[in-house]
Amino acid sequence: MAVAQTNRLGNGGLIDRSAPLSFRFDGKSFSGFQGDTLASALVANGVKLVGRSFKYHRPRGILTAGSEEPNALVELRSGSRREPNTKATTAELYEGLEAASQNRWPSLRFDVMSVNQLFAPIFVAGFYYKTFMWPAKFWEAIYEPAIRRAAGLGRAAGVADPDHYDKAWAHCDVLVAGSGPAGLAAALAAGRSGARVILCEEDFAFGGRLLSDGGTIDGLPAAEWLLRTLAELAAMPDVRIMNRTTLFGVYDGGTYGALERVNDHLPSPPEHQVRQRLWRIVAKRCVVAAGALERPIVFAGNDTPGVMMASAMRTYVGRYAAAPAKRIALFTNNEDGWRTVETALGAGLQIAAVIDARPDISSAHRSLASKNGFTVLHGAVSGVDGGKDGVRKIAVSLTGGARAEVEADGLAVSGGWNPAVGLTSYHRGRPKWRDDIAAFVPDGAPPGMVAAGAANGDFGLGACLSQGFAAGAAAAHDAGHGGKAGTAPVADDEAFSVTPLWHVAGKGKAFVDYQHDVTASDIELAQREGFESVEHLKRYTTLGMATDQGKTSNVAGLAIMAAVSGRSIPETGTTIYRPPYVPVAIGAFAGHHRDETFHATRLTPSHHWAAEQGAVFVDTGLWKRAQWYPRAGEKDWLESVTREVKAVRSGVGFCDVSTLGKIDVHGPDAGAFLDRVYINTFSNLAVGKARYGLMLREDGIVYDDGTTSRLAEDHYFLTTTTAKAGLVMQHLEFCRQVLFPELDVQLTSVSDQWAQFSIAGPKTRDLLKEIVDPTEDLSNEGFPFMGAREVALRGGIKARLFRISFSGEMAFEISVPARYGEAMARNLMLAGKSFGVTPYGTEALGVMRIEKGHIAGPELSGTTTAADLGLDKMMSTKKDFIGRVMAGREALVAPDRQVVVGIKPTDKARRLRSGAHIIPKGQTPGPGNDQGYVTSVCFSPASDQWIGLALVERGRERIGEIVHAHDPIRGEDYDVELCNPVFYDPDGGRQRG
Amino acid sequence: MRIVCPFCGERELGEFTYLGDAKPVRPAADAGEDAVYDYVYLRDNIAGVMSENWYHGGGCRAWLKVTRNTLTHEISAVEPAAGAGAAKVGA
Ligand SMILES: [Zn+2]
Secondary structure, three states: OOEOOOOEOOOOOOOEEEEEEEEEEOOEEEEEEEOOEHHHHHHHOOOOOOEEOOOOOOEEOOOOOOOOOOOOEEEEOOHHHOEEEEEOOOOEOOOOEEEEEOOOOEOOOOEHHHHHHHHHHHHOOOHHHHHOOOOHHHHHHHHHHHHHHHOOOOOOOOOOOOOOEEEEEEEEEEEEEOOOHHHHHHHHHHHHOOOOEEEEOOOOOOOOOHHHHOOEEOOEEHHHHHHHHHHHHHHOOOEEEEOOEEEEEEEOOOEEEEEEOOOOOOOOOOOOOOOEEEEEEEEEEEEEOOOEEEOOOEOEOOOOOOEEEHHHHHHHHHOOOEOOOOEEEEEEOEOOOHHHHHHHHHOOOEEEEEEEOOOOOOHHHHHHHHHHOOEEEEEEEEEEEOOOOOOOEEEEEEOOOOEEEEEOOEEEEEOOEEEOOHHHHOOOOOOEEEOOOOEEEOOOOOOOEEEOHHHHOOOOHHHHHHHHHHHHHHHHHHOOOOOOOOOOOOOOOOOOOEOOOOEOOOOOOEEEEOOOOEEHHHHHHHHHOOOOOHHHHHHHHOOOOOOOOOOOOHHHHHHHHHHHHOOOHHHHOOOOOOOOOOOOOHHHHHOOOOHHHOOOOEEOOOHHHHHHOOOEEEEEOOEEEEEEOOOOOOOOHHHHHHHHHHHHHHOOEEEEOOOOEEEEEEOOOHHHHHHHHOOOOOOOOOOOEEEEEEEEOOOOOEEEEEEEEEEEOOEEEEEEOOOOHHHHHHHHHHHHHHHOOOOOOEEEEOOOOEEEEEEEOOOHHHHHHHHEOOOOOOOOOOOOOOEEEEEEEOOOOEEEEEOOOOOOOOEEEEEEEHHHHHHHHHHHHHHOHHHOOEEOOHHHHHHHHHHOOOOOOOOOOOOOOOOOOOOHHHOOOOOOOOOHHHHOOHHHHOOOOEEEEEEEEOOOOOOOOOOOEEEEOOOOOOHHHOOEEEEEEEEEOOOOEEEEEEEEEOHHHHOOOEEEEEEOOOOEEEEEEEEOOOOOOOOOHHHHO | OEEEEOOOEEEEHHHOEEEEEOOOOOOOOOOOHHHHHHHHHOOOOOOOEEEEEEEOOOOOOOEEEEEEEOOOOOEEEEEEOOOOOOOOOOO
């Protein structure tokens, strides 16, 4: 049975009393209404104790009514949706909501770790640095686990997030942050001027302070004006108003980050809907109307449950019809705090006393006090008697030295207002100090951004409206819209006077940063120990480093530091402000980019056919490639791959090699261009021929390789490795556009336009004859090794045919338009049935290339030269090319470089693994005698043993030498023989045959 | 950050790839090793306005010369590379 809402006021508030909601907090059932936050519902139920503090496990209550809340953090929801450190003050109530307090054990009311308070002296500023310095190994084993148990906040769910997150772009002329009076007025003016407007409001309800404080605008009650204004905005087609959306960051070029909590107000998102959406908003102008945050005063016991910001108290009373206390005392140093007294009295609550730190108060307030029978004390609160059950008695130091005591069950505190300077400071703008309001106001805002209203330090309702309206109209004008904004809404300004008061000396802990348990004495200690710079103060005490980023604590912390170090507050300065303004879940930044959609997936043209064949796929970059095609009865991948290799070498097989990068090079200077980007010469390549090419980086290291064919006088077709396809295109465009603009040449990426298959094996020609038009001459004379030309296929489709071989067998590569790729695979299977045609995957491809000693990715490692790869003879001496000069540097031509060589184990039965280090035989392995490493290995069916390629110092001069392979990762040591890297058909007769 | 591509218009940073200082000029074939060494390795570390090579790989594949303030990220000019665009220079 739910507890009755003992502290719910009989009427008023913006809650829907016809929509009751039940919820649970720490296992206990309560009820609230639609329109409540979790915090307001807890207030309505008389719950004061909502959590334990970070370090000392002090009992804590609700301090604020907004996203600046440092105390009332809960674990919301359960299971995989359990979300730690959720602010009860912004969590909307829904039916069945479950929340639990954090950082307490075994229960919130009885917490074992609250003994930390007794050891408080060791938890002072910098205690991590001082206490746990030595010995280092104790840190991981003892200190850290112990601290983690004692300190900390909520627990993460520990399992994958079941919800979806979205990312979206939006563009507008004028972006408005906040829907209080200034924000609404700005949106109104900008919208009327004809600008495209987006207004973001972090609350679920629009209106900002109007929801709590009311007022009169244009002669109407604020609520009515609000409805009228929202209706006018909603009717403008180019104005978009977004609630539950926090503008959290400002980035370059007018780009803003916003988080829309699409379905956080429901137990779980409806089917096919996202939980949250991360917006990137591009705006020509931005009006920051994010308001101001009321700041606490630091005094002993200021963290007792029942001590609450004065504005929060009137929000709970006014907006939520929930009384945080029955008998309220106010501690204020400014005029605004008194509005809480008026609101409380209006709701029929009792005022115990007002403690006003200012030397004098208005006669209106004096008569209010006498009329309502409460006293006004001039002085400051010096202590609170309470504990986990909340405020009971308040000790007051009166001006002049006398003491007084006030009995109350709630204490409203107002230390003045801090404009929300976050957004305006994210480009390293330093806010400037304004003495009249004793607060920092925005300065050095990012280009195109302006603050208005309370966010700009002007707190009066009338000022908010007129400033917001003017800012909105100016922003629209700057963005190129000259429509008539009309007249600004009008309201009176409330008086605002503040006498700065930051810290009241007294006995007991006085908290500056509630969330990180930083006290006034921690700041004083930091100053004594020399940490006077605000950036040092922050890191030494951890002030402002909790999830609330010190929204309620930073300025008070600075003020105390200023006081103890004898400087002014502006001299002391602020730390650098950085986004995000509120914590943003990593899931929102990731959006749909998780699991199998972490990145795009590229499928080869024959993918679906290969999947039908039961292929095992491997991820290579974004590609999924068929790795091998297992057959029934094969016991492992090795058996399948060996079968595929043997089938190719004895008959015919084919493999989809469409993942290679493909670039058409056109133009009269195409050959000259290729001469400059490859180490070898292409301008002299005959039309109808292909040639292997190697390109270097400008620093002389090998960049990429591939074959290039000349299809016409002014048309080459170039292939790159799969991995470098995009990068080579970028590099070649750089060469063309920046380095050699004088050449008449164009590049077209055609990687996705052509499906390409390698067909290999002695029966290749027999198979091709079934595919290619009978008029095409495929004989050695008609289509010699390294020939390349367009051919017609049976049925008339044009294909490009290249007689090139990676496998060392008689082989062709055939390209057809990508849309025919799958049909080509099916046709090859059909036509090759009588020859036992075998599809093969990337593993068999790799085995055959290692058997042939061809280099690939592991050897093109970004550290090897052409000479290291045995390809230095390709390097032309008759022309300049990218990398030519640097390739000749002393270290790159040193005789002791590691070069590609073949290896085979002396024990023929041994398996090789890549990564093993090569050490001279008989020596103890160490960095001093490490002579290289194994780059590629395979089981070679042709050699009937494992073979490999390795990069070994002077390897080519050491053929026949037995060396030691040392593999500390796998704990293997064995001997291998250095050998010729071409294990199969070394004179190349098979591929020419 | 947003870059106004002369061919595509204003686009978001993610479409572009940064290469670096656009000032070094590739030495002539006979310039010698020292000149090439400088070209490949020596870079000014400019705090302020510099011209940079950017590649619009997510758009038109043009290489662009972008004048950017490295302290504020303000972009004051964007020009196509000499060989960017459809036709060869001077054609
Ligand atoms: Zn472009």
